[in-house]
Amino acid sequence: MILDLAFIWAGLIAFAVLAYVILDGFDLGVGILFPFLRSTADKDLAMNTVAPVWDGNETWLVLGGGGLFAVFPLAYAVVMPALYVPIIVMLLALVFRGVAFEFRWRTQRGKFLWDISFAFGSIMAAFAQGIALGALVQGIAVEGRAYAGGNWDWLTPFSILTGVALVAGYALMGASWLVMKTDGPLRAAARRMAVWTGAVTIALVGLVSLITPFLNPLYLDRWFGFPNVLFSVFVPAAILAAMLVFIKGLRDNRDAWPFLATVALFVLSFIGLGISFYPYMVPPSLTIWDxxxxxxxxxxxxxxxxxxxPMILAYTGYAYWVFRGKVDPAGGYH
Structure with a gap:
């Protein structure tokens, strides 16, 4: 049997991207919610919930980006010129966020500045990722195996919408993570934030989903042609089921359920993107094999x-196992 190596690698890259979105999404979400946490103690505790794992989560970003460069060099050569600005903004924002993560513990007088840097870096990183996603979904102009668009093609109303949607989605994931990992006033505040971020996220995901099929005839045919039309019913129904689990978890004080339901929402949305894209790596012109x-x-x-x-999966799983359960405010991780 001849293995389809390009297909296998497309699956590995997709897995790395999804792993990054889920694992780094909740700690970006914690940063996005930082301005809404009132006390310094709550901010310290929120940061301590992600302190043991946040830098390891970004391993998947390196794997996805490095893998794209090595395995799909033409896609890298086309996509990067099209998305230079949002990618550079994302990387600079991650730098601001990472530095703030370490430095805010070393000062009292300037702590508020690092709080601002942590929140700003998280918001801008999430927004830039959403912008890049929206630009990729709406299509990249290719001519002669090279990017043929302009410097600002990535900036459109649709890409701004996807940027805002991803910020809201990460905020929802951050709030549900804090519900799962904390007790007391921070958990109560996180429950309230989970309600409104959940409502905003569902509204924006629905709006993006309604617009996407009409951006390209390929997407329209993919979603409403048989048998894929069955997925057009299944995915929204599964998202609705995930949101019911989310609501029941909040109502019944099952603190892990909202986070797991939010992860399911992201996985289902990612599957929807995969259905729209496949077999294109750079829609609408370059396939995986090209x-x-x-x-x-x-x-x-x-x-x-x-x-x-497997090594990355093993140490990631071990880290989450070691630091499982609620975070003790008196103990902390910093």
Whole structure:
């Protein structure tokens, strides 16, 4: 049997991106919610919930970006010029956020500045990721295997909408994470924030989902042609079920349920994107096989991935297992 290496690698890259969105999404969400936390003690506790895992979560961003460069070099060469600005903004925002994470513990007089930096970096990183996603969904102009668009093609009403939607979605994930990981006043505040961020997220996801099929005839045919039309019914129904679990978890004080339901919402949305995109790596013109590196390179890199990916999964799982449960405000992790 001949393995379709390009397809396998597309699955690995998609998995890395999804892992990053889920794992880094909640700690970006905590930063997004930082301005809404009233006391310094609540901010310290919120940051301590993600302190043991936040930098490890970004491993998946490196794996996804590095994998795209190595395995799908043509896609990298086309996508990066189209998205230079949002990608650079995202990386700078992550730098601000990472520095603030460490420095705010070392000062009292300037702590508020690092709080602002942490929140600003989180919001801008999430917004830039959403902008990049929206620009990719609406399509990238390609001519002669090179980017053929302008410097500002990425900035459209749709990409701004997806940017705002991702900020809201990460905020929802952050709020549900705090519900799961804390007790007392912070948990109560997080429950309130989970309600309004959940409502905003569902409204924006619904709006993006309604607009997306009409951006490109390919998407319209993909979602409403048979048999994919069955997914057009299944995905919204599954999202509704996830939101019912979310609401029941908040109502019945099952603190893990809202977070798991939010993760399900992101996974379902990601599946929807996959249905729209496949088999294109750069919609609407370049497929997975058009942009893949030679098979010799794919084999060589796959051998490394078969070693590294299980290792990353193992230490990530171990870290979450060690720091499971509610965070003790008196103990902390900093």
């Amino acid at each position: 942009v893949a590196a030679p098979d010799e390179s794919l084999w060589f890199l796959l051998a490394g991935a078969l070693v590294l990916v």
